[in-house]
Amino acid sequence: MALGAAQEAPASAAVSQEREERFGAFVASHRERAVRLAWRLVGGDAGAAEDVTQDAFVRAWRALPRFREEAKLETWFYRILVRRAADHRRWRGVRERWASGADPEFVPARPEAPGDPGLRRRISSALDGLTRRQRECFVLIHLEGFTITETAELLGKPTGTVKSHLHRALAKLRLALADLRKTEEGAKA
Amino acid sequence: MSRTDDVRLDAEERAFVERIAADFAPPAMNEAGAAAFDARLRERLDARPRRGGVWLPALVTAAAVCAIWLGSGLWSPADPPRSASARAGAWETELLLGSDVAAESGNEAGYLPDDYSAIAAVFLDG
Numbered sequence: 193m194a195l196g197a198a199q200e201a202p203a204s205a206a207v208s209q210e211r212e213e214r215f216g217a218f219v220a221s222h223r224e225r226a227v228r229l230a231w232r233l234v235g236g237d238a239g240a241a242e243d244v245t246q247d248a249f250v251r252a253w254r255a256l257p258r259f260r261e262e263a264k265l266e267t268w269f270y271r272i273l274v275r276r277a278a279d280h281r282r283w284r285g286v287r288e289r290w291a292s293g294a295d296p297e298f299v300p301a302r303p304e305a306p307g308d309p310g311l312r313r314r315i316s317s318a319l320d321g322l323t324r325r326q327r328e329c330f331v332l333i334h335l336e337g338f339t340i341t342e343t344a345e346l347l348g349k350p351t352g353t354v355k356s357h358l359h360r361a362l363a364k365l366r367l368a369l370a371d372l373r374k375t376e377e378g379a380k381a
Numbered sequence: 382m383s384r385t386d387d388v389r390l391d392a393e394e395r396a397f398v399e400r401i402a403a404d405f406a407p408p409a410m411n412e413a414g415a416a417a418f419d420a421r422l423r424e425r426l427d428a429r430p431r432r433g434g435v436w437l438p439a440l441v442t443a444a445a446v447c448a449i450w451l452g453s454g455l456w457s458p459a460d461p462p463r464s465a466s467a468r469a470g471a472w473e474t475e476l477l478l479g480s481d482v483a484a485e486s487g488n489e490a491g492y493l494p495d496d497y498s499a500i501a502a503v504f505l506d507g
Contacts, residue, residue, distance in 0.1 A: 223418060224410045231407040238407060246422050253426055307404045315405040333388055334398045335405070340387050362394065365401070372400060 215253055218265065225336070226273055232331045233277035235316045240280050248273040271346045274332070278324055311372075318368035326361035329354050334362075 226248065231241035252269045259265035319327050328347060332338040333354075340358075344351045390398065410418070 219419065219422065220415075223415060227410060227418070228407055232405060236405070236407075241407065242418065242421070246418075246425055249422055250425055307406075311404050315401055319405075335402045358388070362398075366394075366397060369397075369401070372397065 211256055215256055218252065218256075218262075218269075219249060222266070222269065226270075229270070229331065229336050230273060230277050232319075232335055233274065233328065234280050234284075235320060236312055240284070244273065244276045244280055247276050267342070267345055270338075271348075274328055274346060278328075281324075314369065318365050321368055322361050322364055323357075325349070325353075326357045326364070329357040330361035330365070333358055 223245075226245045227241055230244040230248075231238060234240045234244060248269055251272050252265065255268065256265070259268065319330070322330065325347065329343060332343045332346065333340060338346070340351050340354050344354045347354065349357075
């Protein structure tokens, strides 16, 4: 019995070490993209983006032994991240409705995003005007560079549905941010 | 996941999308930011609750609340359902006599549905 335990311990430690290394590599290769995606999905809230991303990584750590293929873990991880971001938006809406007039929560100082804060708020507001699926399709494909096939797999929707959401999202945003297009044209002229 | 250009956009649309991508992005994560992120993630992994860590206290609390509620006497079994004909009978009697006879007489046998009356006759009167 003692011999068995002595033999098992190094094997268990090796498995644990392998899991740690695999997870470390996964975090290192997806950290920045995941935070950026979450940031865009939650509407530019850095604290919420980190919370959502870390929650997805914690779940990935737990699920790691189930996935031998890195590609499948990756798809699963981003699916969780997108869902957690949607949950966050839903709960934020509920909190805002109930806490109207209450003192705002303390938010720790974080580095300011680059660019014009006013324009950032306008883009965030225009994205708020989309449906959840339209926003997810637009952010994943146009802002984060996922393909339509990858996005369809992440969202569990047919590619035709993703294309339709994407088309509508772009049309709505062009309408909401029409002056941005004019500025672009003016800059070119 | 690699970017493949399977989305067709004209030049104007592409410029519009690129403008949004450039103006709606968080600050780039530097090495210190990445290290701080990893440290907070490590804390979170170390502090994660065990399986059942949330459910067990919730279950115990719910059981305690139920026990207090049942013991307080606030709970009482619901009245047995009464048939439509019985309800109509009580309503007609009350309307004719101008008082709640069923409540005052103490004899409710006449206001019980037939099946309840039969059971009462067997177990109470018999």
